[in-house]
Amino acid sequence: MKKFLILFLLTGMVATAQRNLTIQEATYGQYQAFAPKSLVAQQWRPESNTITYLSSNYAALMSRSKESNWTESTLVTKDELLTKLQERFSDESFMMSIFPYTYQWSDKNTISFTVPGKSGNYLILFNVESKAISNTIKIDSTGEQEKLSPDNKYAASLNGNNIVITDAAGKNITVTNDADAGIVNGSDYTHRQEFGIDRGMWWSPNSDKLLFYRKDETMVGNYPLTDFSARTASENDIKYPMAGLKSEEVTLVVYDVKSGNKTTLKTEGPKEQFLTTVTWSPDGKYVFVGVLNREQNDLKLNKYDAATGNFIKTLFEETAPTYVEPLHPLTFVPGENDEFLYRTEKDGYEQLYLYNTDGKLLEKLGYKDIVVTEFLGFDSKAKNAFYMGTANNGLDRQLYKVSLKSGKTTQLTTESGTHNVIINSDATLGLDSFSNITTPNDVSIINLKNGKVEKELIIAEDPYKGTVELPKMELVTITAADGKTPLNGRIIYPANFDATKKYPVMIYVYGGPHAQLVTNSWLGGASLFDYYMAQHGYVVFTLDNRGSDARGRDFEHVIHRQLGQNEMADQMKGVDFLKSKTFVDQDKIGVYGWSFGGFMTTSLMTTHPETFKVGVAGGPVIDWKFYEIMYGERYMDMPQENPDGYAKASLIDKAKNLQGRLLMIHGAQDNVVVQQHSMEFIQACIEAGKQVDYFLYPTHEHNVRGKDRFHLNQKIADYFDTYLKKE
Structure with missing residues (x-):
């Protein structure tokens, strides 16, 4: 025995025993202890x-x-x-x-x-x-959302629902003084942060004016959230514009720092329209605004005089039979006050278009079926623009260069995987962080003339090696329910996989717009919780159905006016794929998802009860008429305009179909998917005589964050173990 042990030691075969992830590591480990x-x-x-x-x-x-x-x-x-x-x-x-x-x-x-x-x-x-x-x-x-002026002399910040400008001497300038909390100035939570809105204040290039949103939500209905922390529970009212009901009314105001004058842009039209793509002209004389109707199918890019607020002209109009979704401000070409880049998916894929300020299209800068995911900048003479875009059916992210004059496009990075590039001021060099399913992280300096690597800075080792043994993962392709569209999937095999055995399945699903779960990146885009479940004996499967992100307009817009229908059809093709595997226990298939994924989980559990034995639905949308206007009406129109679509997507009447074990989880302070959704479903289950499990996180909003997420993940794992794995 001693000689045998010595032999192992000499050959390096005895090392720290590899182990499974803890629930804490499965929750945050990929960003902390196991971050490459x-x-x-x-x-x-x-x-x-x-x-x-x-x-x-x-x-x-x-x-x-x-x-x-x-x-x-x-x-x-x-x-x-x-x-x-x-x-x-x-x-x-x-x-x-x-x-x-x-x-x-x-x-x-x-x-x-x-x-x-x-x-x-x-x-x-x-x-x-x-x-x-x-x-x-x-x-x-008390100041929030600080915005520093370009000349570094002023900072605008929010004090409650009002704006204050502070100068370097500490002097405060009161910009707005609205006593009614229903009038909200300068907040990034305008239009509920849809349409790419990430700020509510914009300094002019000359730092002499501040442009800001003024949101009037006094006419929007109050929605109560209950705070249970006090001796006697209290009510916290929020403004929640539900689909089909009254929406907020928003204007844009220009504040002149020297004179103190305020000028409202004359964005005439219905009061409930959306003001998007807000951009100053480089000379600070004009403001460009994308004015989108409430129906979200007609966008006008308008030009306004910053000094008078007067409407000057509509540069162009974009319409769609489904919806138009502006997500980015204009990007002016350096040195050109009258040329800008505009991003739109109007021709099928979100791409770049070069316009002048007369509204004339100068050049289409799109390339094949590439979706632009991030604009990076220009070279020193503004002859070329650089951006990150998709490749490999949306699985990859690559760096592209496009000539503004000819539209000629060059792909600068070529290795299949996920590149994340930032470029220097004159676009001669890029810093590329790269991963794929076999590469944790390679960081290098690349030459932007030819895409070649100039210097390797980091070649990250597998952070799990010698400590945690991750189960095998692979990417798969599945044909959608339309019989032609390839879908990206990911399968994680159970630990110590034996193809002769049969395993339970946990399908992790989201399925909605602006989300992509499967990527050619380290871990395949999965969370460590997925691997944790595989370590505990599950086949863990995920499919990006039609309706999800990074595959173009038609791939996403198939969901319009019928949320959940085509998404479920595609997910069932994923189930067919799983059932074709001899190692899958067809009687033990479960599903888990949050938010839109909670909607999908509950939809699958009640539409295909013969297939799904266990489900965990977190923060689920149950009836889209209870959801907010900006997101909900984009995809479903108003309830009064699409009654059949809302009825088909509603899960209240489908509660009677429930057969398996369903755990529904909600945050009591959820201001996104309000608790009314899950309450209505629970009541429908009671009336139908259906048993359902329910868990509430009293202090959390739409998601469970911080250390409480350990509790959440353990609860999900325990539920699958109890009702899927062991039964």
Whole structure:
């Protein structure tokens, strides 16, 4: 025995025993302990061939440059920042445990960041060469959504539902003073953050004006959320514009910093229209707005005079028999006040189009069936534009370069997988972080003239090797229910897989717009919870049905006015694929999903009760008439316009079909899919004499976050173990 052990030791065959994931690791491990080695908060320093990023202990800003052959050096440390801050504000204490993760380069030598102090938030501009603070603006502790002006002299922030501008001297300028909480100024939660809205305030290029949303939701019905934390539970009313009911009324206002005058853009038309793609002209004289009707099938790109608010002209109009979905502001070509890029899927795929400010189309910049996923920028003379786009039926992300003059497109990255590229100021170099199903992460500098690698910075090792044994995963292709469209799927095999055995199945589903679950990336786009379930004896399967993201307009729009129908048909093709495998136990198929995935889970459980024995539906949409206007009406129109579609998609009347075990989970504070959805379904189950399990997270909104997510994942795993695996 001793000789046998020595032999194992000498040959390296005895190592740390590999184990299964813990529920904690399955929840957050892929972002923490098992995150592949990478660069953190990487950026290109302006006007340079230098990249910056945080040190491995997050205590310093590091630097690598082409001139130094990409040798790592320390640019500035957290302690240096703190020292300078304490020298300048001796009476303040700052909470900075790591180097500011959200730092931004303001110019070649200056970074900007926000740091919280005991008396408020400080917007800091710091010169990394002189190691000195260039400027500071202190925001009141109640301030939110701070926006720094381009000249770094002002910061606009929200104080409740009003806007305050603060200058470097600490002087506050009150922009709005609405006492009614139903009038909301400057908030990024306008139109419920649909249409790509990620801000509610825009500084003009000259920093002399602030453009902002003014949202009037006084006419929108109140919706009660119950706070159970007090001795006597209290009611928290939110404004929730339900499909078919009254919507908010939004305008855009220009505030002149010097004069204090406010000018409302004359976006005339129905009061319940949506104002999107908000963009200043480079000279600050005009504002461009995509005005979308409530029906969401007619978009007018309008030009307005910023000084008077007057409507100048409609540059062009985009209509669709289904819906038009603007998601991005205009991108003006550098050095050209009258040329811009516009992103739209009007010709089948979301691509770039070059227009002038007269509304004339100058060049179509689309390429094949490529969907643009991220616009990166221009080269130094603005002859070419760079973007990330799809490839390989949506599984891959590649880097593309397109000529603005000819539309000629070149694919710069070629290795199949997911590339994530950022480019330097003159678009000569790119920093590429790359993974695929066999590559955890490769980080390299690439030459943007030819796409070739100039320097490998990181080749990450498998972070699970020697510690956790992940089950086998593979990507598969399945034909959709239409008999022709290829769908991307992912199957994770049980640990210690034996093809002669039969295993239970957990299908993880989302299935709705703007989500893609299967990708040619590390782990295949799966969460570690999927692998955790496979380690515990399940076949874990996921399919991106028609209606999901990154495959073009027609692939997604098949869901219009009939949510759930084609999606379910495709998911059942996935079930057919599973049933064709001898190792699948056809009597033990379960399904789990959240939000739209909760809708899909409940739909599948009640439409195909003979197939699905167990389901877990989190935050599920049960009846689309209870959902909000902006998202719901885009895909379903109003209930009064599409009664048959709403009836078909409603799961209340289908509760009577339930046969298997269903666990429904909801956050009591959910302001997205309100708890009324699951309550209506539970009541329908009671009336139909159907047993259903229900669990409520009293303090959580639409999802369960923080350490409570450990509890959530354990509950899901236990439910499948109890009612699918063991029975």
